[in-house]
Amino acid sequence: MSYLFDTNDGARYLLMGNDAIVRGALEAGVGVASAYPGTPSSEIIENLSRAARERNIYVEWSVNEKVAVEVAFAGSLAGLRSICAMKQNGVNVASDFLLHVALSGTRGGMVLVHCDDPGALSSINEGESRHFARMLELPLLEPGDFQEAKDMTAWAFELSEELRSLVMLRSVTRLSHASGNVTIGKLPGTEKRAAFRYDGPLGDPDTGPVVTMPVPKNHLILQEKLKKAREAFEKSPFNTYTGPEKPELLIITSSACNLYSLEAVSLLNAGGRIGVLKLGTTWPLPPELIKKSLARADKILFVEEVLPFTEENVKILAAEMAADIGIKNFYGKNDGTIPMTGEINPDIVVEACAKILGIEYRPMAPEFEAAAQEMIKTLAPVRDLTFCPGCPHRASFWNIHNALAMDNREGFVCGDIGCYTLGFLPCGFNTMKTSHSMGSGIGIASGFGKLGQFGMDQPIVTVCGDSTFFHAAIPALVNAVHNKSDVIFILLDNSGTAMTGFQPHPGTPLDATGQELPDIDPAAVCRSLGATVEYADPFDIDGTQAALLRLLHEGGARVLIMKQMCALSPAKKGKKMFEVRVDEIACIGENCGCNRFCTRIFRCPGLVWDRERGVAVVDEVICAGCGVCASICPSGAIRKTEARA
């Protein structure tokens, strides 16, 4: 039985952190769930969508994170419990609306799950979203293990209803994507009624119109809510202490760092010397609990990701309490004991504790480590960060690169985040020269395209994916068209939100649960703005490059839609278009006229250089059968034939 539907209270499951959050939401009887996909948060809505029908939930992949919060907020206003999930960058996108939600307050319990990505394992920044809690003045919860991920999610809805405030629940990659044992609780009934009441007096939290004004009054109410949250957090069972009554060193930690800290204490066998205060409620901090905890030890170490959020908040309280608790020695990010960037791990915590307490600790003999490093080299080949075999982006960047190189005016590509971000690397022929947040490629390009008056005559090309187009590119495209900016906007349409796992988007005809929806045609959107729109198949090398070279001679905002389905798309069912092989007699290999063009420059992983025989070969297992390499071989040695059905 799936953990989604099990009504057996007390059953145990091995669950990913994101699954535990899902179960918590189900146990809370969530009615509305919305999100824009983003690693490491995507599984939350994906799995809720599987339960949508049985648990009577409206589940939606929204166009972007801001709209996702708005959709969930509507559910709350209509009296339902609602959840909204996103990665850290999503909170930036949603933040404008979130500030207003904080001020107006909520009705049905509403929880924002934001999954940070310390170390930027699947991101192009490691921006931390916890700081929004302080800025937005919203309560912030951080589960410290998998059980808590479920329990705190369920409790967050209650807290939200008690405070009439949105509650933030923060996860990180190593919590969302790692797994642990979770004991499940009861599932409520599925009957839910939605209605929005607005006939009461302004300011009535249950029946009045929901606006942020009058701001000074509502702001005071918001701070009263925070005060209540603080009181609740003083008694919260999610703030726990493990260790001796009076440790030599007190670690204050939260989230996945809790697990690293416990492991470090165990590795050092220092359970008698080190205490661990795990905070589940990190904003606003409960001052009495902090006071009691700081009084335990004179040495305090903060272990958290990414920035010194709790460290700084605790230090403010410590300054206020100095008369009572005395002077403390603080260790953490500010003094460099713990790195200020990247992921934390048990070794970092071990090293910090050993240094502070003067413990001799060698995790492994140096010669063992050297031998292990040597062995790793033989076990795992060095691999490029590259596009998948048959990825249309490789072909698209090939075409863009070659057209810009032939055009020979130092043209370049502005991009953003998606699989195609790799366009700045050799796999994209180093064609992309700027890459930032979603939709910012076209925005930056719009600006570059207006610098002609200062003598800038480099052609400006920008790319974004089909899901990104709807998410954030449209306003920037409007800007480019309206301001007559000279840009070529290339929509890399691979028919899905490929990078995060093929979630549907407004350009695809299905909803989160697989039901049909009207799909919106990006070409029609662009045309309606007044941009010229053309299509190209990136696998048609000659045709696409000819179209690009032609567009490079024209002015104004030009849109080229490069349409080709993602090589990994489930809709392709792994089918190859072509069988591809190398005619080894025709292959001229390293000779003048080729110099390993396919394996040295084009570098599709499906092509392998046979050093001994001096020829290229196709790795049939890896080859996706796109056939593009047959078009680029200068000797016509790569042959493609239609794959048998």
Next chain:
Amino acid sequence: MKILGSKELMVAVIDAGLCTSCGACVSLCPYLRSYDGKTAMLFPCTRTEGRCFAFCPRVEVDLDEASKAVFMKSYDDGPLGRYISVKTARAGSRMKKGNFQAGGTVSSLMTYALEKKIIDTAILTGREGIRAVPRIVTDPDSVVESASSNYTAAPTLSAFNQAVRDGRTRIGVVATPCQALALAQIRSNPMKQKDFTDPTALVAGIFCTWALDYRRFRKLLDGRVDVNAISKMDIPPPPAEKMEIYTKSGKIEIPLSEVRAQVPDGCGYCFDMTAEFADLSVGVHEGSTDSNTLIIRTDRGAAVVDGAVRDGYLEVGDIPRENLEHLKVAAGNKKRRAMDRASSVGLVNSGDDRCAVIRISPASVKGGGR
């Protein structure tokens, strides 16, 4: 002959602004491409020796070796290079009337050579608007479609390289002096390929004082004339000092000084006005609008002229002595200027650490084309 790779070619020729866009390095490999009159390196090639470098007429050209490939003799540094005879020529009665610049001599010779299967392919240069476009022609009746002068540099040899790749073995080429020089290097088999055979059967050179950078010329004409409507371009003899551009709606004139400003720097190092490394060279005949000067340089060139005259494709006459002298003076001046310029920036017989434009016997440098 010093042969290096494309990396060095880029530095010594493209980056140094010496490229004449002849196309000799293009269509040999997927790395170098010509587009809109400019040669671009799409990706780095790591080979330390390449045909691109070996064929380029603007880097490490050993004039004696090039000369031996064409004439079996070392370089003759006279103003017109090696030749057998000089005549006047025009299209014969067998030729259809075409849009000839002057006498139609080149069109006649190439038509004849294709007709009689002396060549299996003609590499010509047509025109689209003001852009010179290489053409691979196998139908003798199509030759005249590429008649008349182009003033922009064309990667004609990219079409030649393509024809070689396509397996053509008797190729006729209408070549500018830099292109004829590149062909001479190609014919010398500089990469020492086994089973090499000379793929050319006839190189018809055309006189050239300079060609225009297509992109810059396009910019110059922008707003003055619809380039797609141009039927003919001409530079009348001095003292006119102008370029004439003909369209259906009439003629526009552009001062020659403005036009000359669009000549690529690489042309300034060209010592060759009359395509000295061709089998035949054709150019204007002073004071005539319907005949050409024809320089016959090789036996195979002479045989084609004889046949074309015999079969009525070409008419030839004697060139007045003073016209020949004027031609020698003009060609000698170009040679001297180029040698002086190249020498002054150290591009003749450069030392080991630097690529030369040309390598030539020291006596010839001093003589400056006698």
